Amino acid sequence: MFTFKEDQPLKIKVFKEIYMGIKIMSLFFVVMLIVFVPLDKYLRSKLILFSFFYFSYIVLTCFLFFNEIEKFNTFISIFDAIFASLFIHICKDKFYSFLTISYIYIMFEILINKKGRIFFYPFLFTVLDFTLIYFYPENSININTFFHVFFMYFFAYIFSSIVKEQLELEDKLHFLFSKVENTNKSLRKMVDMDYLTNLFNHKSFYCAFDRVLDHYKNSKMEFSLALMDIDNFKRVNDTYGHLAGDFILKESATIISNIAGSKHMAFRYGGEEFALLLEDTCLHPSYVICEEIRKTIENHIFVVNGDCIKITLSIGLMSSCNEFDISNPSEFISNTDNLLYKAKNSGKNIVMIEDLDKLLDVI
Numbered sequence: 001m002f003t004f005k006e007d008q009p010l011k012i013k014v015f016k017e018i019y020m021g022i023k024i025m026s027l028f029f030v031v032m033l034i035v036f037v038p039l040d041k042y043l044r045s046k047l048i049l050f051s052f053f054y055f056s057y058i059v060l061t062c063f064l065f066f067n068e069i070e071k072f073n074t075f076i077s078i079f080d081a082i083f084a085s086l087f088i089h090i091c092k093d094k095f096y097s098f099l100t101i102s103y104i105y106i107m108f109e110i111l112i113n114k115k116g117r118i119f120f121y122p123f124l125f126t127v128l129d130f131t132l133i134y135f136y137p138e139n140s141i142n143i144n145t146f147f148h149v150f151f152m153y154f155f156a157y158i159f160s161s162i163v164k165e166q167l168e169l170e171d172k173l174h175f176l177f178s179k180v181e182n183t184n185k186s187l188r189k190m191v192d193m194d195y196l197t198n199l200f201n202h203k204s205f206y207c208a209f210d211r212v213l214d215h216y217k218n219s220k221m222e223f224s225l226a227l228m229d230i231d232n233f234k235r236v237n238d239t240y241g242h243l244a245g246d247f248i249l250k251e252s253a254t255i256i257s258n259i260a261g262s263k264h265m266a267f268r269y270g271g272e273e274f275a276l277l278l279e280d281t282c283l284h285p286s287y288v289i290c291e292e293i294r295k296t297i298e299n300h301i302f303v304v305n306g307d308c309i310k311i312t313l314s315i316g317l318m319s320s321c322n323e324f325d326i327s328n329p330s331e332f333i334s335n336t337d338n339l340l341y342k343a344k345n346s347g348k349n350i351v352m353i354e355d356l357d358k359l360l361d362v363i
Contacts, residue, residue, distance in 0.1 A: 194268040197253035205267040224286035224319040226276040231348040233272040244304040283319035312349035316340030
């Protein structure tokens with residue numbers, strides 16, 4: 001049957017923790033019997049002996065449980081059956097209602113043990129009862145008590161089956177929701193990413209720019225925008241073919257994103273044009289990054305089908321330190337675009353900013 005294995009161990013562990021709590025409470029109950037309930041000397045001595053061994057056993061099982069030694073599960077369950085059977089026989093006359101411990105025992109054993117073994121431990125419990133009836137008929141539970149235990153096992157099995165079905169249904173729903181979420185992530189990636197360069201696309205750029213602008217309004221931390229265009233890209237396509245052009249776009253995108261790093265966001269703005277958003281970055285470090293990108297592209301050799309191709313990049317760079325109308329974000333983008341065209345018209349292969357000479361003096 002279907003199970004979602006990532007969550008199931010956690011849920012089973014919760015049942016085991018509850019079961020360990022019930023064991024400790026049952027020991028406390030036995031101690032209360034010995035201390036506060038008037039019992040005959042023989043029964044009291046049996047309870048004291050039982051509680052001594054039961055306390056030692058609980059200490060051992062707690063150690064195994066908290067150290068997650070799973071291979072001792074069978075050992076623990078067998079002793080659970082022995083202790084539950086013995087205690088019911090000891091208390092059959094005085095504390096008949098304590099038979100409900102068998103219900104709890106059987107229910108939790110069915111829940112925490114693997115399928116195919118769920119009958120073993122209740123069966124062991126029943127065999128122990130029959131053994132005690134056979135060898136100690138004068139001090140054993142009667143047949144009515146045995147049927148009482150049998151029916152509790154029957155109802156415990158039904159209850160545990162319902163719980164397991166519920167857990168499996170939850171697992172299926174969790175799995176389906178996970179599949180839907182993963183599908184949605186894939187769809188969002190398809191919508192937000194450029195399929196060729198694996199950069200964010202034109203649509204994503206405007207969403208990211210609005211977010212950066214909001215951050216700037218709140219923090220007043222400067223940001224920069226660079227628009228980049230591959231020089232003479234049409235000539236590359238006409239000379240070497242569009243597949244070569246696609247290869248150059250992909251490799252250029254990789255260079256840009258590697259130099260920009262995870263702090264900044266690179267986009268395929270359109271065609272052979274890229275955009276780079278540099279959040280919390282003023283003009284000088286932005287210029288250094290753009291210059292590194294420009295020089296790396298200029299010195300890089302693109303090898304396509306044995307042809308060695310070299311290209312250059314023109315860049316327009318605008319920073320929020322330049323005055324602009326914050327209520328009109330498109331003006332900022334338009335000014336950056338104008339700087340890119342200025343770079344194109346100034347001989348290409350250059351990073352163009354406002355007051356370039358002033359910045360170079362600072363550098």
